[in-house]
Amino acid sequence: MKQRFNNLFRQPPLGFINPEMTWTEVVKFLILTNVTVFAAQEILGMYPFFIENFSLIPREFFHGRVWTLFTYMFLHGGFSHILFNMLALWMFGSMLERVWGSKEFLKYYLLTGLGGGLCYALFNMDSFVPTVGASGAIYGLLLAYAVLFPDNVIYIWFVIPVKAKYFAMIFGVIEFLASFNPGSGVAHLAHLGGMVMGYAYLKWGKLRYSAPGRRMREWKKKLEDSAREREEQTIEDVRREVDELLDKINKVGMDGLTKDEQKRLEKASQYLRDKGIKH
Incomplete structure (x- = not known):
């Protein structure tokens, strides 16, 4: 994990x-x-x-x-x-x-x-x-x-x-x-x-410039789509990680998390807040 x-x-x-x-x-x-x-x-x-x-x-x-x-x-x-x-x-x-x-x-x-x-x-x-x-x-x-x-x-x-x-x-x-x-x-x-x-x-x-312009737009769109897909996947993975840590807190309490898990939870929560996502 x-x-x-x-x-x-x-x-x-x-x-x-x-x-x-x-x-x-x-x-x-x-x-x-x-x-x-x-x-x-x-x-x-x-x-x-x-x-x-x-x-x-x-x-x-x-x-x-x-x-x-x-x-x-x-x-x-x-x-x-x-x-x-x-x-x-x-x-x-x-x-x-x-x-x-x-x-x-x-x-x-x-x-x-x-x-x-x-x-x-x-x-x-x-x-x-x-x-x-x-x-x-x-x-x-x-x-x-x-x-x-x-x-x-x-x-x-x-x-x-x-x-x-x-x-x-x-x-x-x-x-x-x-x-x-x-x-x-x-x-x-x-x-x-x-x-x-x-x-x-x-x-x-x-x-001519028309072909470069068209290809440039197509290439930039592919880059943007790829970046958006990567970000969406990252957000999904971070939310899953946060949910797993919160489930553990519900079972054993905050004191049940290791220091490393607490840092990971804090880092992941901050990441979601920066993205404007509630969790």
């Missing part, structure tokens, strides 16, 4: 996590794919082979290595590089996939990644410097998240709250200004290209 009572006041798993950010199928697949490739790079020592054959090198891309426009986005230059990209993919991608559906989300992700790579290549046509990473697609996701959910709050460094629309503006300006420094070692033009491709696809592509 004690264990069952304690379980009543435990938050469900989603209570500790923003439901918008729980794993979705394509996001999970993309993260696992990127992590697997990164592990092969670092653990198996395949980084030189991958860079030579699958990174985006503008000069070689325009001389026939067209597949690198796709493969470059699954390679990463270091642990911090993949860590922040995958964290952003989880944060923004999970919500977008849930709203758009897996097929549309994957299409958008790949298009913005391709757009970012193409932008970098076009502005560096004679360069032999390779670029890698999913950042073009990640910046595309950030742009889409800001357009669809402009007032959602994002925490910079997990501390500073900023609305999504301002967050995207800030990082867009940073990337634009940084693009004038070609020696930074970061493909800022790929980031900007991902955002530009994302905006173009949202505005003129087949991805």
Whole structure:
């Protein structure tokens, strides 16, 4: 009985996590794919082979290595590089996939990644410097998240709250200004290209706002219904627990309750009072 009572006041798993950010199928697949490739790079020592054959090198891309426009986005230059990209993919991608559906989300992700790579290549046509990473697609996701959910709050460094629309503006300006420094070692033009491709696809592509809006409402309704069912079940269980303890009081008196039972009765009674329920 004690264990069952304690379980009543435990938050469900989603209570500790923003439901918008729980794993979705394509996001999970993309993260696992990127992590697997990164592990092969670092653990198996395949980084030189991958860079030579699958990174985006503008000069070689325009001389026939067209597949690198796709493969470059699954390679990463270091642990911090993949860590922040995958964290952003989880944060923004999970919500977008849930709203758009897996097929549309994957299409958008790949298009913005391709757009970012193409932008970098076009502005560096004679360069032999390779670029890698999913950042073009990640910046595309950030742009889409800001357009669809402009007032959602994002925490910079997990501390500073900023609305999504301002967050995207800030990082867009940073990337634009940084693009004038070609020696930074970061493909800022790929980031900007991902955002530009994302905006173009949202505005003129087949991805419309009506479907996201409808799916968003359906998803929120499911969450609300689920939360209401959980609360109703919790209230029912708490009332049952209170009734059992009151029955014991009727039989043996208040002194017949242990200290633990008295605390449980007090806690349960307070919970019901807070919910405006008489017992």
